Amino acid sequence: MAFRPLTKMQQMGEATTVRLHARTGLRAKLARAMVVTLVVVTSATVLTVGYMHYRNARSTLEAIELRNRQNIARKGQWLVTNHALALRGLVADNAFGDVARLVERSVREDEEMLYGVFFGADGKVWAYVPPPALAANPFVRPDVRELGIDPTAAARFGTDPIRRQVAGQEAFEFSASVVAEDGAVLGRIVYGLSSAPLQRALSGARADFHRTLVLTLVLLVVSGVAATLLGIVIIRGVAARIIRPLAHLTEVAIAVAEGRRNKRFKIWTDDEIGVLGGAFNQMLQELDNSYKSLESLNRTLENRVEERTRELGHRNRDMRLVLDNVNQGFLTMSRSGMLAEERSAIVTRWLGPSPPQQTFAAYVGGRDRTFAEAFQLGYEVLLEGLLPLELCLDQLPKRLRHDGRELEFSYHAIQEQGVDRKTLHGLPNTFHGLLIVINDITEQVQHARQEADRAELLAMVQGFMTDRSGFMAFFDEVAHLLETYGDPESDLVTRKRALHTIKGNAGLAGFRVVADLCHHAEEQLADGDETQVADTSRALVERWQTLGDTLATLLGERGRDVVEVQAGELAGLIDELRGTGAPDRIFVRLSEWTLEPAERPLGRLARHARSLAQRLGKGEIQVDVDGGGVRVDPQRWKGLWSELVHVVRNAIDHGMEPPDERRATRKPAQPRLSLRTATIGERLIIEIEDDGRGVDWEALRVIAQQKGMPCTSPEELTAVLLAADVTTRSKATLTSGRGMGLASVADRVRELGGNIAVKSHKGKGTQFRVSLPLTAGAPIRTEPVPASSRNVA
Amino acid sequence: MKKILVIDDSETIRQQVRHALAATGYEIVEAVDGIDGLEKLRTVTDLDMALCDVNMPRMNGLDMIAEVQRTGPKIPILMLTTEGQPSLIRRAREAGAKGWIVKPFKPELLVAAVTKLIDPPHVAASS
DSSP: OOOOOOOHHHHHHHHSOOOOOTTTSHHHHHHHHHHHHHHHHHHHHHHHHHHHHHHHHHHHHHHHHHHHHHHHHHHHHHHHHHHHHHHHHHHHTTOHHHHHHHHHHHHHHOTTEEEEEEEETTSOEEEEEOOTTTTOOTTSOOOGGGGTOOTTSOOOOSSOOEEEEETTEEEEEEEEEEEOTTSOEEEEEEEEEESHHHHHHHHHHHHHHHHHHHHHHHHHHHHHHHHHHHHHHHHHHHHHHHHHHHHHHHHHHHHHHTTOTTOOOOOOOOSHHHHHHHHHHHHHHHHHHHHHHHHHHHHHHHHHHHHHHHHHHHHHHHHHHHHHHOSSEEEEEETTSBBOSOOOHHHHHHHOOOOSSOBHHHHHHTTOHHHHHHHHHHHHHHHHTSSOHHHHHHTSOOEEEETTEEEEEEEEEEEOTTOOGGGSSSSOTTEEEEEEEEEEOHHHHHHHHHHHHHHHHHHHHHHHHHOHHHHHHHHHHHHHHHHHHHOTTSOHHHHHHHHHHHHHHHHHTTOHHHHHHHHHHHHHHHHTOHHHHHHHHHHHHHHHHHHHHHHHHHHOTTTTOOOOOOHHHHHHHHHHHHTTTOOHHHHHHHHHTTSEETHHHHHHHHHHHHHHHHHTTOOSOEEEEEOTTEEEOTTTTHHHHHHHHHHHHHIIIIIOOOHHHHHHTTOOSSOEEEEEEEEETTEEEEEEEEOSSOOOHHHHHHHHHHHTOOOSSHHHHHHHHTSTTOOSOSSOOSSSOSSOHHHHHHHHHHHTTOEEEEEEETTTEEEEEEEEEOOTTSOEEOSOOOHHHHTTO | OOEEEEEOSOHHHHHHHHHHHGGGTOEEEEESSHHHHHHHHHHSOSOOEEEEESSOSSSOHHHHHHHHHHHOOOOOEEEEEESSOHHHHHHHHHHTOOEEEEESOOHHHHHHHHHHHHSOHHHHHHO
């Protein structure tokens, strides 16, 4: 699996969504701001222009009104002034009709004129032309009072007219006095001018103004809107152009955040964004570089981890292989005493399986409680740390006997290295537990025991040989003390004392096994462990029995009733007797003392035969030894006995069938070998007989023919058998089969003046019979031949 | 100087202890049985520790330790035992022994044990 570390960007990218909406983007915001500005500016322009236009229109209207009013005033003033002059004569003449006509003509002929009145000096109405609205009804005579004119009021002079509402219409009233040449007031002329032309002019101007205003406004709004729309388009373009590098930068950032690390910002502006983009690119490059180096580092690390794992796997396998095949037991135990699962397979074979999470003490406790208890105690003291670790380890129990095995334990502290434990007080924290090594020392123990047995026997023989009487005295005393020790009547102190004396004496005499057994018994007595004491005592008595038996063999059948005499001394005695004329039989008897019973050399042959049979896998064989009461000169026949070993070898190696073959031929499973001596006449007879498969005479005959040897009579065949370089075996073994052994025996026998006869039937067995001539002082029958031996002798 | 009491009825063992500890320069006081040991513990001043056999005439080591625990002095005691006697060792521990040394002992281990028990470790390290 490839390890890929997350970058900060990725972490952020996963935590939040880096996505821009069109409405929240910088471009939209910028466009919005610009559009708002544009709209505001456009609106302000439209309003300002409209307002200015409105103000202009107002002032124009006012000017038109003023001019119109001035015109009306001038006209009214001129009219009343002129008519006042014109009327002077007519009034002075009291020409009422002319006055009325003049007034009427003036009013009728000028549409601007609304009404006209002429008051006489007395206030009488001379002429009255009403406004058209009041003259509409022909049946009603118009009354000047309807106009609200005061007939008595003096005429006002000047341009400033009286404003009057006449029939729902505004009228400008001008008046002038008709004055005679002498200055007398003859009357007053009043004209009312209609405001309708003024109003018409005003309303026309107003309508023009409105039309213009509306047109202007419409044009302004239209152009404003158009400008705004155009502005928006331009703004969008500009905003897009301004924002594009930023958007690109954002896009690159998002892409990088999403893991596309090869994306780069393409710089095309020389403003801040361009600089930012450059910096961003540089940052990305560095990020990419460090990412790559991190990746390569990761790969290296992964490879290394994989390699280490593989190595570890190999090592584990090798270790397991070692643990499965090593013939030493390895166990590890934690500080708390728990056993580790890993151990050598042989531990389970020796001590059985252990459930998981078991302590070492519990594990061995199931096999040997005393061992477990001793371990527990020792380990407690070790953990206390008051005593040196080496001492505690040395004093943990070392031997466990289980299932017929002697197991030896050794303990090694598992500690962190580099700490000198000797300098630390108490048990250091670096102590993690124990490595327990177990060895099967069954064979060594047995060997050592046998060695000790042998050493003890040797010590006994040496003791016996060096100081026969002293040794016998010691032996008798120990036997007596053992009786005392084993006597249930004896009190404990007496028994202990007896035991202690035996231990001391045995130690002095070199009887180590006995001394050790006594020592154990003493310890166990002190400990009060009755069962163990009984076991040890039994072993002690048995051992003593064995030693006694060996001593009996050493002493011979007549045991203690033997007198030791030096050979030289005996020879001296015989010489001395020769001069005294003692009977011959005395000499013969005395000479006999220098001879050895034939059982002794036969016994040696028998032992040799047994061990050979064992070595060749023929199993336990039965060896019958019968000396026939013959005593022989050990010096003279020394060489013969060692040559006869060849015959014995031949009988066992060639003659004796393996057990299964014997069973097939219905022979007793245990092969039998008989070794006998006897004297017949003046000859010593030695017979070696087995019940094996016998000599293959036919095969021998074939060989003899090949070699050109005579082979018709049994004697001739026997000669072939005893000849050198003749063997029926196709393969030589270490033991025999080279065809040399029997030839060598035959030579020796011939040298001694004897002969060899071989009787053999195929499948029944073989008898070698050596016949040798006796000479003076040589084998002599000294005892009657035992009845049991007679039939075979 | 540190003073150690060795209680054992066997002259041989006492001699072995003496020889083993000779190089340390500690003073060795000897007692031949439990009664003698108690006597020495009461009369000899400034004892630093005791090594004590188990099987002894008159009074055995276990009884002696039990008595010492009752009456003092409060000094560490190590048993001198033979191998394979867990029940005895258990009793000795219960009686108050700090530990035990199996006879026959390796001299250097006896020295290490005694030194560790009565000498501060830095002294042991520097010596």
